[in-house]
Amino acid sequence: MYRTHTCGELNATHVGQVVTLAGWVHRRRDHGGVVFFDLRDRSGLVQITINPDLNAESLERVSAIRMEWVLQIEGVVQKRPAGMENPRMKTGEVEVIAKNVQVLNSSKALPFMINGETDLPDENTRLKYRYLDLRRERMTNNLILRHNVIRFMRDYLDRQGFLEVETPILFKATPEGARDYIVPSRVYPGQFYALPQSPQQLKQLLMVAGLDRYYQIARCFRDEDQRGDRQPEFTQLDLEMSYVHRDDVLAMVEGLYTAMIPAVAPDKQLLATPWPKLSYREALERFGTDKPDMRFGMELVDVSEIFARSEFKVFKSALESGGAIKCLLAPNSADMSRKEVDALTELAKSQGAKGLATLSFTDDGVKGTAAKFLSQQEVEAVKSRAGVRAGDLILFAADERSIVNKVLGNLRLVFRDKLNLADPNLLAFIWVVDFPMFAWNAEEERWDTEHHPFTMPQLADLDKFDTDPGAILSDAYDMVCNGYETASGSIRIHRRDIQHKIFELLGHKEADIQMKFGHMLEAFEYGAPPHGGMAPGIDRLVMLLADEPNIREVIAFPKNQNARDVMADAPSQVEQKQLQELGIRLSGTP
RNA sequence: GGUCCCGUGGUGUAGCGGCCUAACAUGCGGCCCUGUCAAGGCCGAGAUCGCGGGUUCGAAUCCCGUCGGGACCGCCA
Numbered sequence: 144m145y146r147t148h149t150c151g152e153l154n155a156t157h158v159g160q161v162v163t164l165a166g167w168v169h170r171r172r173d174h175g176g177v178v179f180f181d182l183r184d185r186s187g188l189v190q191i192t193i194n195p196d197l198n199a200e201s202l203e204r205v206s207a208i209r210m211e212w213v214l215q216i217e218g219v220v221q222k223r224p225a226g227m228e229n230p231r232m233k234t235g236e237v238e239v240i241a242k243n244v245q246v247l248n249s250s251k252a253l254p255f256m257i258n259g260e261t262d263l264p265d266e267n268t269r270l271k272y273r274y275l276d277l278r279r280e281r282m283t284n285n286l287i288l289r290h291n292v293i294r295f296m297r298d299y300l301d302r303q304g305f306l307e308v309e310t311p312i313l314f315k316a317t318p319e320g321a322r323d324y325i326v327p328s329r330v331y332p333g334q335f336y337a338l339p340q341s342p343q344q345l346k347q348l349l350m351v352a353g354l355d356r357y358y359q360i361a362r363c364f365r366d367e368d369q370r371g372d373r374q375p376e377f378t379q380l381d382l383e384m385s386y387v388h389r390d391d392v393l394a395m396v397e398g399l400y401t402a403m404i405p406a407v408a409p410d411k412q413l414l415a416t417p418w419p420k421l422s423y424r425e426a427l428e429r430f431g432t433d434k435p436d437m438r439f440g441m442e443l444v445d446v447s448e449i450f451a452r453s454e455f456k457v458f459k460s461a462l463e464s465g466g467a468i469k470c471l472l473a474p475n476s477a478d479m480s481r482k483e484v485d486a487l488t489e490l491a492k493s494q495g496a497k498g499l500a501t502l503s504f505t506d507d508g509v510k511g512t513a514a515k516f517l518s519q520q521e522v523e524a525v526k527s528r529a530g531v532r533a534g535d536l537i538l539f540a541a542d543e544r545s546i547v548n549k550v551l552g553n554l555r556l557v558f559r560d561k562l563n564l565a566d567p568n569l570l571a572f573i574w575v576v577d578f579p580m581f582a583w584n585a586e587e588e589r590w591d592t593e594h595h596p597f598t599m600p601q602l603a604d605l606d607k608f609d610t611d612p613g614a615i616l617s618d619a620y621d622m623v624c625n626g627y628e629t630a631s632g633s634i635r636i637h638r639r640d641i642q643h644k645i646f647e648l649l650g651h652k653e654a655d656i657q658m659k660f661g662h663m664l665e666a667f668e669y670g671a672p673p674h675g676g677m678a679p680g681i682d683r684l685v686m687l688l689a690d691e692p693n694i695r696e697v698i699a700f701p702k703n704q705n706a707r708d709v710m711a712d713a714p715s716q717v718e719q720k721q722l723q724e725l726g727i728r729l730s731g732t733p
Numbered sequence: 734g735g736u737c738c739c740g741u742g743g744u745g746u747a748g749c750g751g752c753c754u755a756a757c758a759u760g761c762g763g764c765c766c767u768g769u770c771a772a773g774g775c776c777g778a779g780a781u782c783g784c785g786g787g788u789u790c791g792a793a794u795c796c797c798g799u800c801g802g803g804a805c806c807g808c809c810a
Contacts, residue, residue, distance in 0.1 A: 176767030195767070210760085229770055238768095252761055255744050259771070262745045262759070267802060320810030340810075367809040493736070493806060595810035631810095704803065 145215055145247075151187020153234050157220040162239065164189070165215045165247065167278070168208055169258050178205055182216060182239075185283060189234040190223075191216050193241050201244040210258065211250035211278075217243040266695075270709045273700055285697045289685045291407045293360055296380055299399050305356040305382065310345040312338055312362070318651075318659055319596055321365035324375070332726030338364035338376075341678055344663055346383040347597060347635055350674040351666045358382040360681070369704045371693035372627060372683055376702075383676030389618050389634055392675050393420075393574055396622065396630065400679075404570065408688040414438065414571035422577040431552020433578075436626030437571035439564035443469045443551050446539070449524040455516040457500060461541035468541040471551045472529045473558050476536035477503035477510075484512075487554060491540065496550045500539040504531055513539060556626065565625065567690060572624045580604070580617035581648070589650040594619040596645050597663070598633040599675070605641075612648060622679060629684055632677025639667040 145165040153162070166184035173179075178193040191214075193205050208214065218239040229235035254272050255264040257279050263269065269276040276282055297307065316323045316337035323337040339345070341363045349357045361381040367373070384392060401416055414437060426433050429442045447468045450458045458468050473479075488499045500513035502522065509522055517525075529537060538554060540547045559565050580600045581590040590612055592598060600608075604615040622630035636642045642664060646656045656664070682694040695701040702708050722728070 170770075170772095172769050172772050174767055174769065174772075175765070177769080178767090179769055179772085181770070190770070192768080224768075227768060227770095232770080235770090252743065256760070259759095264744055265740085265802070268744080317810080321808085343810085365809060368807085370809085371804075373809065489737095490805095592810055598810090705801095 149186035150182050150184045150189040151233060153189050153220055153237055153239070155222060155236050158222050158237060160220050161217070161242075162220055163215065163217045164191075164239065165213070168210055168212045168214060171208065171210065173206075180208070180214070180216075182214060183278075187233055190229070190232070190238040191218065191241055192221075192238045193244070197241055198243070201241065204244055204246055208244075208246065209250065209252075211253060211275075212246060213248040213250075215245040215247050216241050267703060267709050270695075270701070270703060273710050277699065282696070285685065285689045285691065286699060288407060288689055289681070289697055292403065292681065292685055292688070295403045295406055296358075296360070296399065299402060300356075300358045300382070303356070303395065303399075305358045306354055307359055308349060308354065308357050309359060310339070310342040310349075310361070314339050314345070315659075317344075318655075319592065319649075321367050324364045324366050327725040327727060329724050340365050341379060342381050343595060343597065346381060346676060347663070347671075347674065348666055350383055350385045350635075350637075351669065351671045353385075353672075355385045356383075357676075361678075366706075369702070369706060371695075372686070374682065374694060374698065374701055375706050377694070377698075378681040379678040380681055381676075381678045383674060385672040385674045387634070387673070387675050389576070389620060389675065392632060392634075392677055393620060396677055396679065397572075397574075400572065400622075404688070410568055411570050411688060412568055414569055418572045418574055420574045420576055423575055423579065424577065426575050427548050427552075431548040431550070431555060432626075433575055433621065434623045434626055434628045435552075435573070436556065436559060436565060437573055437623075438566055438569050438625060439559060441471060441473070441555050441558060441564065443471060443548065443555070444529045445469050446525055446528060449521055449528065453517070453521065455500075455513065457498070457516075458539075458541050461543075464543075466542050467544040467547050468539060469547045469551055470525065470529060470537050470539045471554055471558075472531060473536040473538065474532075474562065475534045476558070476562070477505045477534045479503070479536060487538070487557065490553065490557065491550045494550050494553060495546045496540055496542055499550075500541070502537040502539075504533055504535050504537075506533070511537070570624055570687065572622065572629075575621040575623055576619075577601075577616050578619040578621075579613065580615040580619075581612045583613060590648055592645070592649065593617065594631065594633050596649060597635045597642070599636050600641070600645075608644060608648065618675070620677075622677070624684075624687060627683050627687065628680075629687070630677050630679035632675065634673075634675035637667060637671040637673050639664050642667060 146163050148157070148162045148164060150164055150166050164182055166182045169181040169183040169188055171178065171180050176195050180191040180193070181188045182191050216239060218241040220237050221240050223236060223238050253275065255268060256262055257275055277286070313326060313336040316325060316335065317340065321340050323340065325335040325337050328334045328336060342359060342361050346357055359381045361379050362376055363379055364376050366375060369375070384395065397418055401413060404411055404413065419437070423433055426435050428445070429435070431443050445467060447462060450462065450468050453459055461468060484501060491499045501511035502509055502513050502525065503511045525531070525537060531537065538551070540550045578593050580593060580598065582593050584591045594617060599618045601616045601618055607615050618634035620632055621628050636645065643656070646660060651659070682697055685697040686694045689697055691697055700708065700710065707713070
C-alpha cells in the first residue's frame with residue numbers, strides 16, 4: 144500500500160503517529176527554509192511541513208515540486224505550535240512533519256487553477272480536462288452526493304421489497320416520444336436497435352412477469368436538443384409496482400424522498416409534508432405552468448371579469464375571441480425602467496403574446512402603458528383583486544388562455560430571479576395530477592398522448608373516447624420541485640382492449656400496431672396485473688440538492704450543448720471497414 | 734430550425750476608433766526568504782486581441798460573414 148492514512152482523516156488523536164500519505168500538492172508555500180505543502184486526496188487536505196533538517200535526498204526533491212504533483216509523504220503527525228492552528232481546515236490542528244518525500248509523479252503546468260472556487264475557465268476547457276475539473280472539491284462533493292443519493296435509494300427500496308433488475312440498452316425503436324439514438328446491427332444489415340428513451344415497456348413486462356416491485360438506476364437516451372437540465376443520456380430511478388393505485392405510488396416515492404433528503408442534504412428544508420397535490424388545470428391557472436416553483440407566491444390573477452365591458456381594445460378583442468385577461472403583481476417594481484419593461488415585453492412576444500400592458504402604482508399616481516385606457520373603477524377593481532400596494536407593478540396579458548398562462552408563468556420566474564423571491568435552501572416538492580390524456584397536434588392533425596401511450600385513462604372518462612378525447616384525463620402524475628419536473632409517472636394500461644384503442648386513436652394503422660407494439664399487446668393477454676410506476680430523474684435531483692445551475696455539474700463526463708464529448712471528441716468518424724460490415728454507405732449531410 | 738449574449742498571454746478580466754510596441758491578477762521561469770496557510774519580496778518570459786473580409790489616413794475597438802461556446806424558443810411520449 145502506498146499509504147497508511149488519508150489526508151482528511153488526520154486530527155489530534157493521531158498526534159505522535161508515524162503515517163504515510165499519498166496525494167496531490169494542492170498548494171505550496173516555500174519560505175526558503177521551511178516549506179509547507181497542502182497535500183490533498185479525496186478525503187481532504189492536510190499540511191505537510193518540510194523542515195531544513197530533512198534528509199538531503201528528500202530536501203533536494205522539494206524545491207522542484209509544483210502544484211498537482213503526486214507525492215508520497217512519510218512523516219510524524221504533530222500538534223501545530225500554539226497560535227499556528229488553522230481553524231478553517233478540518234485538519235488544521237495538526238501537521239505532518241515530513242521524514243521522507245517521494246515524488247510518485249510530476250504534473251505539467253495546469254490549463255486552469257483547480258485549488259480555488261474563483262476564476263473557472265470557459266466550460267469547454269473544464270470539459271476537455273474533466274479529470275482535472277473533477278479534482279476540485281466542489282465537483283468531488285457533487286459526485287459524493289450523487290453516490291449517497293443512489294445508495295440511499297437502493298437501501299430504501301430494498302427494504303420496501305423492490306428488486307433491482309437490469310434491462311437492455313440495445314432495444315427497439317419507438318415511434319412515440321423523443322427521437323431515438325439508433326445502433327446498426329451487423330448481423331441484420333439494414334436493421335437497427337434503438338437505445339431506450341426509458342425502460343418503460345420493459346418494466347411493464349416485468350410486472351407481467353410477476354416481479355411485483357421493480358427498480359433500476361436506469362440510463363436513458365433521447366436525441367433532442369440540450370438544455371441546462373437535459374443531456375442526451377441521463378439517469379432515472381426507474382420503478383414500477385403491481386396492484387397499486389395512483390396514491391400508492393405517490394406515497395411510496397414521497398416516503399423515499401422525505402426520508403432521503405434530511406439524510407443526504409441536511410441543509411435543505413422541505414416546504415411541506417405531506418406534499419401538496421395540484422391538478423394540472425389548477426397549476427396552469429394559478430402559476431401558468433405544469434411545473435410551478437412553489438417557493439414563492441406571485442400567483443396569476445384572472446381579471447377577465449373586471450374588464451368584461453372594457454373599452455381598451457387589446458382587452459376587448461382578447462375577450463371577444465374567447466380568450467382571457469390575467470395579471471401578475473410584481474412587488475416594489477413600479478420604478479422599473481422603460482428599458483426593463485421593454486425587455487419583458489420582448490420575452491412575452493417571443494412566447495406568442497402580442498404585447499404586455501402595465502400599471503405601476505407610483506407616488507405620483509398610476510402610470511404604465513394601460514393607465515390611460517382603463518377607467519378609475521377598473522383600476523380600483525384590479526387593485527383590490529390583486530392586492531396592490533404602493534410601489535407595485537401590474538403586468539397584464541390578454542390573449543388565448545394558454546398563451547396568457549405561458550407568458551405570465553415565465554414572467555413570474557423572471558421576477559423570482561430578479562427579486563430573489565425563492566429561498567435557495569427550500570425544496571418545494573409537489574405532485575401535479577390529473578393530466579389530460581391527449582393533446583391535439585395541429586401540425587400533423589392528430590392526437591398525441593400527453594404522457595405516453597401506456598398511460599391509463601381515468602375510468603370515469605372512458606366514454607369520451609369517441610366524443611371528446613381532449614377532455615379525457617389520465618392517471619398520470621409529475622413530481623415537481625422548485626420549477627423543475629423531477630419525476631413523471633402513471634398508472635398503466637393492463638388491458639389489451641384499452642391499449643389497442645389508444646393506439647388507434649393515435650392514428651397507428653393495424654399493421655403498424657402489430658409491428659411496433661405487438662409484444663406489449665400480446666403480453667397483456669396473459670394475465671397482466673394492474674400496475675403503475677414512476678421515473679424520478681436523478682441528475683435534476685442532485686443538481687437541486689447541490690445548488691448547481693445545470694445537470695452537467697453533477698454528471699462526471701457530460702456532453703456540451705451540442706451533444707459533443709469535448710474530452711474524447713465524440714462523436715467521431717469510424718473506419719470505413721466498420722461501415723462496410725454494417726452495410727452502411729454515407730450519403731453526406733442530411 | 735430560430736432569438737439573444739460571449740470570444741483579448743496558460744487561466745480570469747480590463748481596454749470598446751489614434752494615448753495599445755495591449756493593462757491587471759493569477760499561473761509559469763529565476764533569485765531572496767525558517768511558521769505560512771490565497772505566504773511574502775524582487776526580476777523575467779508569455780497575446781499577431783477566434784478566423785475571413787470590409788469601412789477608415791488609422792481597427793482589439795465599427796460593419797458583414799464564418800467558426801466555437803453559453804442561455805432561451807421550437808423540440809424533449
